[in-house]
Structures are given as structure tokens and as C-alpha cells.
Amino acid sequence: MTTVVEIENLSKRFTIRKEKSLKERIVNFGRSQKHKEQFWALRGVDLSIRSGSTVGLIGPNGSGKSTLLKMIGGILQPDTGTVSIRGRLAALLELGAGFHPDLTGRENVYLNAAILGISREQTDRYFDAIVDFSGIEKFIDTQVKFYSSGMYVRLAFAVAVHVDPDILLVDEVLAVGDEPFQRKCLERIRQFQAEGRTIVLVTHGLDQVAEFCDRAVVLESGKVVVDGSPREALRTLRADFEEARLEERERHLAASTEVRTRSQFTGISLRSESGETGIPTLRPGEGLHVAMEVKTDGEPLEGCVLEIGVTTSLGSAVYTTSTELLGTPLPVLDGVQHFAFFLRSLHLGEDEYHVRASLRDAQGGELHHVPVAATFTVSGDGRSLGFLSTETDFVRL
Numbered sequence: 001m002t003t004v005v006e007i008e009n010l011s012k013r014f015t016i017r018k019e020k021s022l023k024e025r026i027v028n029f030g031r032s033q034k035h036k037e038q039f040w041a042l043r044g045v046d047l048s049i050r051s052g053s054t055v056g057l058i059g060p061n062g063s064g065k066s067t068l069l070k071m072i073g074g075i076l077q078p079d080t081g082t083v084s085i086r087g088r089l090a091a092l093l094e095l096g097a098g099f100h101p102d103l104t105g106r107e108n109v110y111l112n113a114a115i116l117g118i119s120r121e122q123t124d125r126y127f128d129a130i131v132d133f134s135g136i137e138k139f140i141d142t143q144v145k146f147y148s149s150g151m152y153v154r155l156a157f158a159v160a161v162h163v164d165p166d167i168l169l170v171d172e173v174l175a176v177g178d179e180p181f182q183r184k185c186l187e188r189i190r191q192f193q194a195e196g197r198t199i200v201l202v203t204h205g206l207d208q209v210a211e212f213c214d215r216a217v218v219l220e221s222g223k224v225v226v227d228g229s230p231r232e233a234l235r236t237l238r239a240d241f242e243e244a245r246l247e248e249r250e251r252h253l254a255a256s257t258e259v260r261t262r263s264q265f266t267g268i269s270l271r272s273e274s275g276e277t278g279i280p281t282l283r284p285g286e287g288l289h290v291a292m293e294v295k296t297d298g299e300p301l302e303g304c305v306l307e308i309g310v311t312t313s314l315g316s317a318v319y320t321t322s323t324e325l326l327g328t329p330l331p332v333l334d335g336v337q338h339f340a341f342f343l344r345s346l347h348l349g350e351d352e353y354h355v356r357a358s359l360r361d362a363q364g365g366e367l368h369h370v371p372v373a374a375t376f377t378v379s380g381d382g383r384s385l386g387f388l389s390t391e392t393d394f395v396r397l
């Protein structure tokens with residue numbers, strides 16, 4: 001397979017202007033009211049994308065995903081490094097990029113196609129299909145500055161997929177389309193994959209990455225921190241999000257002057273019905289014990305709720321229950337106590353799963369949350385795929 005996008009040592013620096021504080025303005029009287037600061041939105045990125053692959057670019061807000069996509073699309077110039085592209089590229093970047101606001105939808109379709117090197121005659125041939133796909137026929141002769149963001153994206157996506165690109169770049173914009181249109185776009189993206197075209201997708205829809213991409217790149221503060229399978233990338237990103245959430249919570253707790261009673265999990269372990277512990281392997285339909293130790297320091301706590309859940313290895317929830325949902329109130333929390341949930345029969349498909357656990361106070365405030373408290377696997381018989389296990393027969397009627 002050939003390499004269609006080759007990125008070497010790519011960096012981008014932006015200048016941000018900040019308003020000066022009143023004190024600084026007095027000290028620098030008469031000079032500019034703003035001071036400039038430079039920062040690297042991307043730093044030393046190397047990436048090589050092979051033809052026919054679907055790559056998801058993921059990461060926290062402001063990590064440099066859109067900047068990288070714009071540099072692949074040639075819209076931003078790098079400060080260091082190079083981007084080499086092989087093949088025709090169509091890009092669906094942030095709203096506002098690509099279309100001229102004063103031109104009508106029709107004029108923009110021709111303009112866009114011309115920029116991508118498509119002749120007027122060829123565009124004439126595609127035109128009806130583009131308008132039909134976009135579903136905004138009534139507004140095709142209206143200036144695009146009067147379009148809603150959804151209408152705008154509909155037309156932009158329709159153009160991008162009809163100009164026969166070898167490489168398609170898609171930024172988060174698809175999210176503004178309504179559900180039927182999003183589904184239509186995803187179907188078209190699947191068709192593109194089947195045709196062996198290359199797709200680079202920026203998204204916050206992590207489930208979408210697991211579903212569509214064969215590779216995922218995690219950016220954090222302008223650097224690539226993971227480049228590998230979606231499974232590996234999502235695991236890292238979710239763990240980093242969780243770490244950031246816990247840090248924020250700790251900061252919040254440290255800032256509050258109130259003396260809090262602390263109640264937390266001090267141990268969570270699993271045992272399969274057949275007695276296996278550690279990371280047990282369950283047969284479909286087998287039961288699972290989830291035992292936990294809870295330690296409470298300070299005043300006893302009344303009215304708390306214990307919740308557990310089962311998630312896939314990519315973090316999607318497949319099951320949740322709690323002492324509240326089960327109608328079995330938790331006793332007053334005081335000192336060290338032991339509890340257990342017994343999931344009597346788990347009909348899960350073959351895969352690895354995690355158990356998450358959380359403890360809430362009577363007001364619903366979170367006392368402790370452990371997203372990956374324990375892990376187990378489920379074996380299968382090779383007769384099905386997916387997260388559900390059931391006995392299926394096929395008969396001729």
C-alpha cells in the first residue's frame with residue numbers, strides 16, 4: 001500500500017494577544033494595550049498515512065486536531081516541517097471555510113469544484129447528484145450567508161463526496177447535521193472505505209472512532225501521544241480524561257474549607273461463579289461476584305448509594321445497577337465495611353470487560369468513582385459477534 005499523506009516534523013506556532021492588566025497599562029503608559037505571547041499549537045508531529053486507511057484524530061479541546069487537519073488540507077502553512085500529499089484531496093473543515101458567503105449555493109458548488117480541479121462540464125454532470133444528496137434544493141440559489149449551519153454542512157459534504165477525492169478530510173462539522181443526514185454521511189463514509197479511499201476524521205465521538213477507524217492518533221498539547229489501534233488510543237485518552245477529572249475534583253475539594261467526611265473504595269475484587277478470581281474468564285451465562293471494601297473516615301454517612309456498571313473495553317456502558325435501583329438501601333457507612341453485588345447470569349459476548357464502581361452521598365454528590373475497578377473476560381463459541389450472547393438457530397421456513 002502506498003503512503004498518501006506524509007507529515008514530517010510538523011510544527012505550528014500561533015501568536016495570542018492578551019489585554020494588559022490595569023497595572024501593566026499604567027507602567028507602560030502610552031504603549032500598546034496588548035501584549036503578545038507565542039505558543040506552539042503543534043510541535044514536531046510525524047505521521048504517515050497509507051492509502052485506504054481511516055484515521056481518527058482525537059484529543060482534548062485545543063490539543064491541535066483542527067490545526068493538523070487544516071495543515072494537511074493546505075489551508076495553514078507550517079512553521080517547521082513538511083506535508084506531502086499524493087492524490088486528490090477534498091476537505092470538510094470548520095464552518096465557514098470553503099464557501100464564499102456572498103455567493104449562492106449553486107455558485108459555491110462550481111467554485112469549490114473548480115478549486116479541486118474539476119471542469120465546468122464535469123461539475124454539470126455531478127450537479128444534480130450533489131443537490132439531491134444535500135437535500136437543500138429549495139435554497140440552492142440563496143446566498144450561503146443565509147444558510148443555517150446544518151444546511152451549510154449538507155452542501156459542503158455533498159460537494160466533498162462527489163468530486164471523486166482520493167483523500168477525504170472531515171472535521172467535527174458533521175455533528176451539526178440532523179440525525180438522518182449524519183446517518184447518510186456515515187453510510188457514504190463507509191462506501192468510501194469500501195472503495196479504498198483514505199479518510200482522516202477529527203471527532204469527539206469516541207464511539208465513532210471505535211466503529212469507523214482502523215487507526216487512531218491522540219493529540220495532547222500539540223503532540224502525538226498515541227498512534228495505534230483505536231482500542232489502545234481510546235483507552236489512553238479516556239484514562240487521561242479521568243485523571244484530569246480527578247485532579248479537578250481534588251483541587252475543588254482542597255479549595256473548600258468545609259471539613260468533609262471521606263468515604264471511599266479501598267478494595268474491589270471479582271470472583272466468577274466457578275470460583276476464579278483475579279481477572280476471571282466467564283462462560284456466557286455464568287454469574288459474577290463483585291466484592292468491595294468501603295472505608296469511611298469521620299462522621300457516619302446515612303442514605304448513600306453504591307452503583308456498579310459493566311463497560312466494554314472501549315468504555316461503552318453495557319449494564320448499570322445500584323442499591324437504589326435494586327431497592328436494597330445501603331446501611332449507614334461507618335469505618336470499614338464489606339459489600340457485594342452478585343450478577344447472577346451475564347449473557348455477554350466474547351470480549352474483555354471492565355467493572356466500574358461509584359459511591360454517592362444522600363444528595364447525589366459523588367464520594368468516589370472508579371471507572372476501571374476490575375477486569376474480566378468472557379469466552380465465546382465463535383458462533384456470534386457483539387456484546388450480547390444468546391442461543392441462535394437458523395431454520396428454513
Ligand SMILES: Nc1ncnc2c1ncn2[C@@H]1O[C@H](COP(=O)(O)OP(=O)(O)OP(=O)(O)O)[C@@H](O)[C@H]1O
Pocket residue numbers: 014015016041059060061062063064065066067068
Ligand atoms: N488562528 C489562530 N490563532 C491563534 N490561536 C489559534 C488559531 N487557531 C487555533 N489556535 C489555537 O491553537 C490551539 C489548537 O487549536 P485547535 O483548533 O487545533 O484544537 P482542537 O484540538 O481542534 O480543539 P477542539 O477539540 O476544541 O476543536 C488552541 O489553543 C487554539 O486556541
